[in-house]
Amino acid sequence: MVTIKDVAAHAGVAFKTVSRVVNNDPTVKPVNRNKVLASIAALDYRPNRAAQMTRRKKSGVIGFIADELLRVPYTFDLIRGAQDLAWKNNKELMVLNVNVDKYSIEGAINHLLGHRAEGIIYAAMYHREVELPQQLTPIPTVLANCFDASGRFASIVPDEKEAAREITAKMLNKGYRRIAFLNLNENIIAGQQRKAGAEQAFAEHKGKDCELHIESVIIDDGANERSVTRLRAAELIQSFKPDAILCGQDPMAVEVYFVVQSLGLKVGEDIGIGSFDDWDIIPTLLKPELTTMALPHYDMGQWAINYLLNERTDLVSQTAKFNLINRDSF
Amino acid sequence: MVTIKDVAAHAGVAFKTVSRVVNNDPTVKPVNRNKVLASIAALDYRPNRAAQMTRRKKSGVIGFIADELLRVPYTFDLIRGAQDLAWKNNKELMVLNVNVDKYSIEGAINHLLGHRAEGIIYAAMYHREVELPQQLTPIPTVLANCFDASGRFASIVPDEKEAAREITAKMLNKGYRRIAFLNLNENIIAGQQRKAGAEQAFAEHKGKDCELHIESVIIDDGANERSVTRLRAAELIQSFKPDAILCGQDPMAVEVYFVVQSLGLKVGEDIGIGSFDDWDIIPTLLKPELTTMALPHYDMGQWAINYLLNERTDLVSQTAKFNLINRDSF
DNA sequence: CTGAAAGCGCTTACAG
DNA sequence: CTGAAAGCGCTTACAG
Numbered sequence: 001m002v003t004i005k006d007v008a009a010h011a012g013v014a015f016k017t018v019s020r021v022v023n024n025d026p027t028v029k030p031v032n033r034n035k036v037l038a039s040i041a042a043l044d045y046r047p048n049r050a051a052q053m054t055r056r057k058k059s060g061v062i063g064f065i066a067d068e069l070l071r072v073p074y075t076f077d078l079i080r081g082a083q084d085l086a087w088k089n090n091k092e093l094m095v096l097n098v099n100v101d102k103y104s105i106e107g108a109i110n111h112l113l114g115h116r117a118e119g120i121i122y123a124a125m126y127h128r129e130v131e132l133p134q135q136l137t138p139i140p141t142v143l144a145n146c147f148d149a150s151g152r153f154a155s156i157v158p159d160e161k162e163a164a165r166e167i168t169a170k171m172l173n174k175g176y177r178r179i180a181f182l183n184l185n186e187n188i189i190a191g192q193q194r195k196a197g198a199e200q201a202f203a204e205h206k207g208k209d210c211e212l213h214i215e216s217v218i219i220d221d222g223a224n225e226r227s228v229t230r231l232r233a234a235e236l237i238q239s240f241k242p243d244a245i246l247c248g249q250d251p252m253a254v255e256v257y258f259v260v261q262s263l264g265l266k267v268g269e270d271i272g273i274g275s276f277d278d279w280d281i282i283p284t285l286l287k288p289e290l291t292t293m294a295l296p297h298y299d300m301g302q303w304a305i306n307y308l309l310n311e312r313t314d315l316v317s318q319t320a321k322f323n324l325i326n327r328d329s330f
Numbered sequence: 331m332v333t334i335k336d337v338a339a340h341a342g343v344a345f346k347t348v349s350r351v352v353n354n355d356p357t358v359k360p361v362n363r364n365k366v367l368a369s370i371a372a373l374d375y376r377p378n379r380a381a382q383m384t385r386r387k388k389s390g391v392i393g394f395i396a397d398e399l400l401r402v403p404y405t406f407d408l409i410r411g412a413q414d415l416a417w418k419n420n421k422e423l424m425v426l427n428v429n430v431d432k433y434s435i436e437g438a439i440n441h442l443l444g445h446r447a448e449g450i451i452y453a454a455m456y457h458r459e460v461e462l463p464q465q466l467t468p469i470p471t472v473l474a475n476c477f478d479a480s481g482r483f484a485s486i487v488p489d490e491k492e493a494a495r496e497i498t499a500k501m502l503n504k505g506y507r508r509i510a511f512l513n514l515n516e517n518i519i520a521g522q523q524r525k526a527g528a529e530q531a532f533a534e535h536k537g538k539d540c541e542l543h544i545e546s547v548i549i550d551d552g553a554n555e556r557s558v559t560r561l562r563a564a565e566l567i568q569s570f571k572p573d574a575i576l577c578g579q580d581p582m583a584v585e586v587y588f589v590v591q592s593l594g595l596k597v598g599e600d601i602g603i604g605s606f607d608d609w610d611i612i613p614t615l616l617k618p619e620l621t622t623m624a625l626p627h628y629d630m631g632q633w634a635i636n637y638l639l640n641e642r643t644d645l646v647s648q649t650a651k652f653n654l655i656n657r658d659s660f
Numbered sequence: 661c662t663g664a665a666a667g668c669g670c671t672t673a674c675a676g
Numbered sequence: 677c678t679g680a681a682a683g684c685g686c687t688t689a690c691a692g
Contacts, residue, residue, distance in 0.1 A: 001387075001446065001669095003668090003669060003670085004669065004670065005669085013678085013679090014678065014679045014680080015669095015670090015679090016671090016678070016679055016680080017677095017678065017679080019670070019671065020677095020678085022670095023671085027677055027678085028677075028678085029677060029678085032677085032678085046440065046443050046444045047444060047669085047670075048384070048444070048446060048668090048669055048670065049444045049445050049446070050380045050383035050384045050389060050445070050446065050668095050669085050670090051384045051668070051669035051670040051671090051684090052669080052670060052671075053380035053670095053684095054378070054380045054381045054384045054668085054669080054670070054671095054684050054685060054686080055669075055670045055671040055672080055683080055684050055685095056670085056671065056672090056684080057331075057671095057684065057685090059380060073403035073610055076406065080427070083427065092424075094422075095425060097410070097413065110376065113376050114376045114377060114378070114379045115379050115380070116331065116378060116379070116380065230617070251611055251615050254584070254615055255615070257588070258587070258588070258591065258617075261588065261591055261592060262591060280403055280610060281581055285581050285584055285585070287560070287588075331685095333684090333685055333686085334685065334686065335685085343662080343663090344662065344663045344664080345663090345685095345686090346662070346663055346664080346687090347661095347662065347663080349686070349687065350661095350662085352686095353687085357661055357662085358661075358662085359661060359662085362661085362662085377685085377686075378684090378685055378686065380684095380685085380686090381668090381684070381685035381686040381687090382685080382686060382687075383668095383686095384668050384669060384670080384684090384685080384686070384687095385667080385668050385669095385685075385686045385687040385688080386668080386686085386687065386688090387668065387669090387687095
């Protein structure tokens with residue numbers, strides 16, 4: 001590989017001058033700068049990043065530990081948000097997938113420590129509490145889509161409650177009066193907080209004759225989860241007679257669309273449907289297209305890396321707002 | 331940060347001895363090895379990767395250029411397959427997303443060149459031909475899910491034709507006689523080859539009264555594509571009267587399920603449905619669950635990195651077999 | 661089995 | 677404005 005010395009010899013200057021040109025040192029005389037630039041181009045020279053890092057004693061590496069991420073498609077936006085900004089700031093985002101079967105968090109941290117990572121983003125697949133090894137402490141760390149029990153780290157999580165309040169309020173404002181909210185499992189944070197948000201919207205709404213029915217249709221029988229969405233949607237349409245159904249996540253909306261159609265009803269006409277997540281192509285695959293609250297993963301990824309780039313150390317608990325994606329289902 | 335010299339001082343040996351222990355040199359006397367190991371643990375020492383790379387003149391980096399990848403969820407398996415093996419072989423997989431708007435291929439290659447990448451995997455979002463800049467040539471490169479026009483690179487792509495032949499043959503063997511294949515756009519390779527595969531299955535099948543109808547339901551009107559799947563599925567069920575429908579990809583199957591239900595028919599009873607891709611959660615979200623040919627992305631990722639790890643240079647054009655995921659839709 | 665020297669490709673700190 | 681020296685944290689090559 002061509003080195004700084006090869007370029008220097010080719011250009012007829014000291015190799016230190018080449019270094020100056022490479023690092024945009026303005027003190028280089030234009031004549032020399034041009035000679036060097038020409039030689040760099042001629043030899044196709046590129047500074048060796050590893051050597052730069054060694055000498056500078058700065059790695060330029062930011063670690064991204066993705067805990068069980070990427071089993072859900074849109075979570076990749078967390079990485080994308082971080083990566084875009086890392087790139088702009090000349091940092092290397094080193095992404096490590098971690099999961100119970102294969103790679104331990106400890107392994108990932110060791111790896112990043114070996115690379116002298118300047119910061120770490122730890123991201124979870126779904127909004128939850130995490131417990132991180134003590135080992136992390138030497139490196140500035142920020143959590144995305146999760147928060148820690150011990151309060152050692154800054155974190156950003158989606159504002160579940162506000163999202164549910166917003167979409168429920170929107171339904172009420174459109175004139176829907178009887179809303180059935182087929183919620184996620186209420187053991188998880190999204191389930192709990194969205195319930196509270198929907199209730200708040202009803203409490204704030206002045207209209208009368210409004211009724212809210214909330215129930216969890218993701219059943220957690222020990223090891224795995226199963227959905228009773230189809231069953232309960234069908235039953236509720238007969239009994240509770242909702243004019244709108246709010247679904248805990250877009251895949252549930254698919255199930256509800258099938259039920260609605262099977263009962264001879266039309267989404268968006270006989271019954272409104274709303275949802276959460278903006279899950280991959282699902283919302284636009286459905287007809288009418290699904291109005292849903294998009295998770296702010298991209299924003300959270302950006303916020304997290306900005307926190308590190310700005311060398312913040314305050315222990316904020318930040319929330320990120322969902323984006324209402326207005327389509328045609330209610 | 332603690333360095334090799336700190337460890338040496340703490341252990342009372344030359345720093346070269348620490349280096350030997352770190353690199354598992356068997357010639358170190360057990361007494362000294364243990365002293366060093368104890369000091370490493372006490373000081374929480376970890377070799378500086380950048381310094382190692384600099385001195386060894388090996389980066390240990392393999393680049394993964396993801397062209398517009400990750401807009402389709404399962405394509406992440408390409409990365410996962412490569413990453414798992416990279417990890418095992420102590421290589422760093424440096425993943426770079428490339429897309430028209432933001433990051434150029436040239437930018438990605440420059441980046442990798444600066445890191446002295448030892449090899450590059452170039453992966454496309456969907457099976458297609460690509461044209462790569464001349465710049466790539468100095469580094470061993472292999473293509474995944476795509477192939478190049480010039481024949482400069484080894485590549486691995488999914489065996490589309492065999493996949494279509496297999497699932498069509500399976501339908502025929504189960505007794506289905508009139509199969510409507512709602513194909514992808516036939517401008518793309520998957521569309522072309524799957525058509526050929528379905529036709530081959532019919533040609534090979536001995537049964538009589540069999541009929542195959544193939545048509546593309548993804549219309550390409552200039553800039554964007556639109557699906558006429560619902561429309562054509564409904565019309566064909568009336569006119570061609572298929573007893574089975576094969577869909578070009580799982581999202582199309584969702585559309586067909588809606589059509590089938592709207593006509594008062596039952597998937598798996600009145601009409602069989604098969605598909606391609608194994609797209610995220612779609613196949614199990616449908617009821618009955620969808621039988622589909624899973625794209626071999628994970629395998630292709632593994633094959634590609636193995637090609638590089640084994641320092642192969644032969645210009646193979648490898649194909650990877652889809653996996654038939656047997657569920658209940660036909 | 662161990663260590664002192666040289667060197668990887670750069671940047672830092674200093675001299676001129 | 678430019679260069680020669682020293683040094684980053686390691687490994688290589690060699691001597692003992």
